[in-house]
Amino acid sequence: MQTARYRHIFIRIGLAFLILHSLPFAIWAMHSGALVLVSPDLSDNRFYTPGGTVTNIAIFAHMSLGALLMVFVPLQFWPGLRTRFTTYHRWSGRLLCVGSAAVGLAGLAYIFVRGTIGGLWMDLGFGVYGVLVCLCAGQAIRYARRRDFAVHRRWALRVLVLTFGSWLYRLHYGIWYFFTDGLASTPDFDGTFDLVQNFAFYLPYLLLLELWLRREPRRA
Numbered sequence: 001m002q003t004a005r006y007r008h009i010f011i012r013i014g015l016a017f018l019i020l021h022s023l024p025f026a027i028w029a030m031h032s033g034a035l036v037l038v039s040p041d042l043s044d045n046r047f048y049t050p051g052g053t054v055t056n057i058a059i060f061a062h063m064s065l066g067a068l069l070m071v072f073v074p075l076q077f078w079p080g081l082r083t084r085f086t087t088y089h090r091w092s093g094r095l096l097c098v099g100s101a102a103v104g105l106a107g108l109a110y111i112f113v114r115g116t117i118g119g120l121w122m123d124l125g126f127g128v129y130g131v132l133v134c135l136c137a138g139q140a141i142r143y144a145r146r147r148d149f150a151v152h153r154r155w156a157l158r159v160l161v162l163t164f165g166s167w168l169y170r171l172h173y174g175i176w177y178f179f180t181d182g183l184a185s186t187p188d189f190d191g192t193f194d195l196v197q198n199f200a201f202y203l204p205y206l207l208l209l210e211l212w213l214r215r216e217p218r219r220a
C-alpha cells in the first residue's frame with residue numbers, strides 16, 4: 001500500500017517534470033502552427049507551400065496538434081485520473097490516438113510532398129517515426145476496445161515516448177550545441193551528428209522502454 005503511494009507520487013513528479021520542461025517547446029510549436037491562421041503573409045516561412053492549401057493546412061495543423069499532444073498525452077497516465085474520471089480517460093484517449101495518427105500522417109504527407117530540409121536520411125528517420133506514431137496510436141486504441149488493458153497500456157506508453165520525440169530532437173540539439181558549438185552538424189543537416197539525430201530522438205528511448213517492459217512480468 002505504502003509502496004503504491006510512493007510509486008504514484010514518483011509518477012506524478014515525473015509527468016509534471018516532463019510537461020513543464022517541454023512546455024516552452026509546446027507553446028512555440030502551437031504558435032508556429034497558429035501562424036497560418038493569423039499571419040497575413042507566410043511567403044518567408046519555409047514550411048509554407050504557395051498554392052498548396054492542403055499541404056499548408058497539414059503541416060501547420062501538425063505543429064499545433066503536436067503541441068496539444070505533449071500536454072494531454074502525459075495526463076492519460078496521471079495516477080488516479082483514469083480510475084476517478086473514466087469517461088474523461090476514454091474520450092480523451094480516443095481523441096489523442098486519432099490526434100497522434102493525424103500528426104503522424106500530416107508529417108508523412110509533408111515528407112512525401114515537400115521532403116525534409118535534411119534530405120533522404122532525414123526523410124527516412126522522420127518517416128519511420130511517423131509510421132511508428134500511427135502504429136502505436138492505432139494499437140493503443142485497438143487493445144482498449146478489446147478490453148485488453150495490459151497490452152493497451154504498453155502501446156499507450158510507446159505513444160507517450162514517441163510524443164516527446166519531437167521535443168527530444170530539439171533538446172539533443174540544444175545540449176549538443178551548448179557543449180560542442182555544433183560539432184559535426186551543418187546547416188543542411190548532413191553532418192554526422194545530424195545523421196545520427198535522425199533516429200536518435202526516438203529509437204533509443206523506445207528501446208529503453210521495451211527493456212523496462214520486459215522486466216515487468218518477472219517483477220510481477
Ligand code: HEM
Nearest residue numbers: 029032063066067104107108116117126129130133163166
Ligand atoms: C508529437 C509532437 C510533434 C510536434 C509538437 C511537432 C512539431 C513540429 C514543428 C514545430 C515543426 C516545425 C519545426 C521548425 O520550425 O524547425 C515540425 C516539423 C516537422 N515535423 Fe513535426 N511535430 C511532432 C510530431 C511529428 C511526427 C510524429 C512526425 C512524423 C512524420 C513529424 C514530422 C515532421 C516533419 C517531416 C517536419 C518538417 C521537417 C523539416 O523539413 O524541417 N513531426 N514539427
